[in-house]
Amino acid sequence: MSELLQAVLNSDEKNDLRSLMSELRLCEKRYLLRNDILNLYEDFCTKHQKNAHTQSSHLSKLIYYTQEIIQEDSNLCFIIRSKIASQEVYLLTSDLSIEAMTVQDLLDMRDRLVNRYYPNEGDLLEIDFGPFYDYSPIIRDPKNIGKGVEFLNRYLSSKLFADPKQWQESLFNFLRLHQYRGIQLLINGRIQSQQHLSEKIKAAIAFISNLPLYEPLETFRLDLQTMGFEPGWGNTAARVLETLNILDDLIDSPAPQTLETFISRIPMIFNIVLVSPHGWFGQEGVLGRPDTGGQVVYVLDQAKNLETQLEEDALLAGLGELNVQPKVIILSRLISNNDGTLCNQRLEKVYGTTNAWILRVPFREFNPNMTQNWISRFEIWPYLETYAIDAERELIGEFQGRPDLIVGNYSDGNLVAFLLARRMKVTQCNIAHALEKSKYLFSNLYWQDLEEKYHFSMQFTADLLAMNAANFVISSTYQEIVGTPDSIGQYESYKCFTMPELYHVVNGIELFSPKFNVVPPGVNESYYFPYTRNEERVETDRLRLEEMLFTLDDPALIYGKLEDPSKRPIFSMARLDRIKNLTGLAECFGKSQELQEHCNLILVAGKLRVEESGDNEERDEIIKLYQIIDEYNLYGKIRWLGVRLSKTDSGEIYRVIADHKGIFVQPALFEAFGLTILEAMITGMPTFATQFGGPLEIIQDKVNGFYINPTNLEETASKLYDFVTKCDSNPAYWDEISKRGIERVYTAYTWKIHTTKLLSLARTYGFWNFISKEKREDLLRYIEALFHLIYKPRAQQLLEQHKYR
Template identity: 30%
Template structure:
């Protein structure tokens, strides 16, 4: 397996997990997931390219009776010029990636010895994930070989996710060695000459968190799609088990299929799709709706988010009486997924991804490769996919009429128009998203690196690697603002405010705190072209979401659930004069919303007294003179802000909070820097005039007032941003 001197020798490094060339144990544990499949398929695709001489995929040798003996074999052939090479790494047994750090130097030394034994050194090292990045830096520095890196997931983002899930900072160090991982990623990003990512969003929202953020070294190359697994339906395809499973739900199973496939996650917006279908009698007559949302035995056994989504799907089906028109199977296997796409394509149907936000959109590519036109959210990756493939339409995921109209447009196309969309999707996937296309773009990035290496190969010594880091590790301050009262009232002021934020985004975390539900807040932001903030606090501080994927803070949910009993609260307030329950769409799990007529209803103190008499400790919030909200005692905008500040280690003295109504009061009190905009609701915030020195009353309204406060506090002046 020796390439000639003119054919590149590429080494891929992926240390953790269980990697073999057949029957990959995807999902066996957190270490054996999509990364392992990507590596094996990339290695094979590189080897199939005539320009490439040799590919070695180097991983850890595992000799453990609890796993297959395959993983103890030193070599495994993947192709004529491609092999998996397994190298000893500390102890022989299978251990998770978080426990590998102390063994990585041993792996690096053994890998160095292996490479020196080869007829010639590799032309490129490509590390995958932080542990391989650590090894790759050592090898690249010793051998003078260019390092390419793919993070797959990043420690800073992982840290945020784990904190949002309720893990303590101490646990992150003990169990995940998160600081060690982040430091390895920092060094890798400082040394790597190219960083390969799947989306531009990764570059801007995840890698930008790092001190060694060098966007000029980053290249977006979407992963390839297995066209042998995802392909159009064949005329002689036999009936499948999945086809029979769907038919159990449907009165007319031969109608075109509207297919949605996702996790049962609120961010996937499936309930909105069911509602859009339920409100369109034309769609119901024309097509069936098929919802494949994970696997379940009993909804009650799932986590709270999945429970809520699946329960809402069933309730919405019942609300619109969609029985016989909607299929929602309980189980499916990985091998059923290509079959689902082909069933939808054979029915002349359409695939839809209505997610609130979608960083990439792999299901859209799989659907396109299966000959199925698509409809997708206008946020994130789908814009690129539909732009490249020209096989469907973008939608506003919160506009049911738009969603129904675009589905109708695909389904009512004449045969030739539908086939055109399908064929354009097939061509677009082959050109942009096949493994061949991925490898061609990948190699185009490697050629200049290898040319530079050849030009300097005769040098006796290599210059030492010098790393220049930005001065700050995290956002060192934050700005939180209400949505309606602060940002939306004066459009001409919004643009300069957003520009100022963008210019300082590396040191200023931007958060929006609103009384609106998540879907309503996003719809308003889309309408006014406000980008997704770093943190979105919704429903009066009862929900916290983090960019870029609207990750919910489940630890916060568990925290505020303390002493919360909405059934008793509704019973206590039921029938009180001047108080009327708002519509169901304005309610949420931790917020009970009423209209209030202050001239008739009891005042806030009396309402609190009634609730206290029933043992209910809650927060009662009145805003704009007509809205009354009851939320858990541990929840409010101000408490949510402080929770985020603690998670991100941002002192309150470096947080500028902007508000204008009674719902903002506790966000403005205390040690935060605060501004009350000039268009404030005077009566509700009048008490603040006599309170704390940190409250600035702007003379200008809306976003102009926030800009005035930024000048007053010199809020951006001390930000440390390197050139």
């Protein structure tokens, strides 16, 4: 029995628990989430004059760790999460008898809650990935979740130490694998065994030690070749000597850091695919379109910086004379009706790169009304399997062979990445960015009601398949995986859930697997840099955007005139959808007369008119924003810019707001990471961001930014007002927070940090897959079976619907 429950039952709070349960039974809701539970308990404590603080009593502590309560008849099901990445489930009856519930019991209860439980019709399909992780190393301590590569390096080092002969033989065989376009790298046939390698390493170290440190490789390349060493060890005597010494140390006394350093130097990745298929992927005219924006920015910046890092790595490895040309391809969708963009071009070079490209592959013809136009990310599922087949052929043609790494983006991209990696036998990396299951409350429980609009049955199935198939998974934050002590992570939400009448997931993902790694994205420093760097700013851009933000009268682009443009600006920039919650920020501003007296609200938010939008959710938010402006009489106090900004303008617009000592507010109901937060902080804007999601790890509250609860409008307004008045009385305070925000980004969130880590991960997991001989075929066969039995039939049904649109 849970220690938390037992502590209550063994104390004089037993009757309090009984009274609380009586009040819970009177609640109209049959399914209470954590916020509902805490609010109800606070009312209970007020009514009975008790202290609701977490540590004030055993009952308060129990309530604090209870994530959900489900009512069924007179019984209550408590789902308790007393520690990260684990939960306990108990059924409490009116006489306080307690029964532990299995995962299957819980899922059946959830099905009964929505009247979707039919025991006489046989058991529902149970999806359980647990057995496939029984033979893999598993992290024990929850605080190490997301540090998969560190754990894996420790594990591999211990194996090298415990069985040196076998593992050193595997290491030797691994080094013999590597080539670039048929040219052998690292070691050649003159080294024929692990023992021979060890001897040759020592001889090479002795030889190179007598050379000048900066002697270029070409002057002694033939000498190394005679000893059995091909290019790949370094570009100078110093670099080659350092790499060989690291390998020598690794063979003699393996250590995790030594292993990571050595593997990260191996030239084994030259060609990378970044998969982002759903469309409107381009470098101009796509930002602000439905389903794009942040994703396009992220993937383009990642592609550019990966190419730069690959080129740097190749030169450092001494491959300069081999004319190595790393290539990065962004795989997206070709859209014939391109709406003035370049999305109808098959191949487009990424600006500012040598060999990074956007490759667009069309969906196969079916109904031209669908396949030649943009399709929402909720609707594209029927086309992805054939798209992957066609894309494989195109990629092999562009690379003149297979890529070395495939990186999926979002649910659709990750499914395509799995299909491609499976067919091409390539290392697969998943980056989810945001999982829709966490965004839409009870989306799995009521999936049938939402299916026509969102098709979650396919999306959630795709997520399960891709994340389990991936060799490694990148998240932007720790809590994206397993949440916080009082909130469940996005990946954790896939651990156990029901899709009533479709399937039960009893173990959807192993959270303690070393495949998870936290690698946050960076900021494009070419566009986003501190407002104080006046020498890098373009004066004409600054003046143009200053006018646009504060005074320009252009009804086609801007709604609202400011009565007093000199007031401190509160600024936000996002697409208009429910989750981004710009309407919530407008309402928060509308409810606060104090804020209105001191500040103006300026929003950059896509479209101004309903008829301009093709997205249902965006249209709803446009209507809502006008209603809020009218309800709170915000005329003269708000500016709404319906514009698409280039990255150049986007960076400068933050800086112009910073010139006016403004503040940036990110009011999302949930934010997986928050790239706009980094952009605002690096430009020098004091930033207030949602406490729900990734911003908790970006911002250190009250040090270099501030958390807000966007569902509590009065509290949010109070925090903003407190900051504004403090800056009014002490202008240096604004400067202090501004400076700390800039420092925070430069020390933790650059693309250089991101790409170095990503490539190190790819090499380590490639090494792990080779030497472990991990039995993944049974897992992949299971995933394929689920794909064909669950995903594919549903995709075919949707395809039939598309036929008549």
